[in-house]
Structures are given as C-alpha cells and as structure tokens.
Amino acid sequence: MTRHPRLFSVPYFILGFLFTYLAIESVHETIWNVSTIALAALAAFDFGTAFRLLFASKR
Numbered sequence: 721m722t723r724h725p726r727l728f729s730v731p732y733f734i735l736g737f738l739f740t741y742l743a744i745e746s747v748h749e750t751i752w753n754v755s756t757i758a759l760a761a762l763a764a765f766d767f768g769t770a771f772r773l774l775f776a777s778k779r
Contacts, residue, residue, distance in 0.1 A: 725773040732770035739763035 743759035 725776040729770040729773040732766045732773065736763045736766035736770060739766060 739759050740763045743756050743763060746753070746755045746759060
C-alpha cells in the first residue's frame with residue numbers, strides 16, 4: 721500500500737496557515753521581533769514542503 725505525496729501535503733498546508741495566523745497575531749508594535757520572524761520562517765518552511773510534495777513526480 722503506497723501513500724501519495726499529495727496526501728502528506730495537507731498537514732503541511734494546515735500547519736503553514738496556523739503558523740501564519742500566529743505570526744500575524746504576535747505582531748504588537750513592530751514586525752521585527754523574534755517570535756514573529758520565527759513563526760513566519762516556520763510557515764514558509766511548511767508551505768515550501770507542501771508545494772514540493774504536491775508537485776512531486778510520481779515514481
């Protein structure tokens with residue numbers, strides 16, 4: 721039973737949206753604080769992984 725990479729991309733999209741929401745909520749006075757940048761970096765990593773899995777060629 722093989723698993724499709726597209727199925728694994730769904731949790732990464734969900735986490736990407738969650739980290740994006742948390743990054744937006746963590747902005748108080750300025751965007752240049754550690755928590756906002758770390759959450760945005762995690763969201764970018766999750767979205768990148770999700771797109772890589774979504775467009776992976778079938779092997």
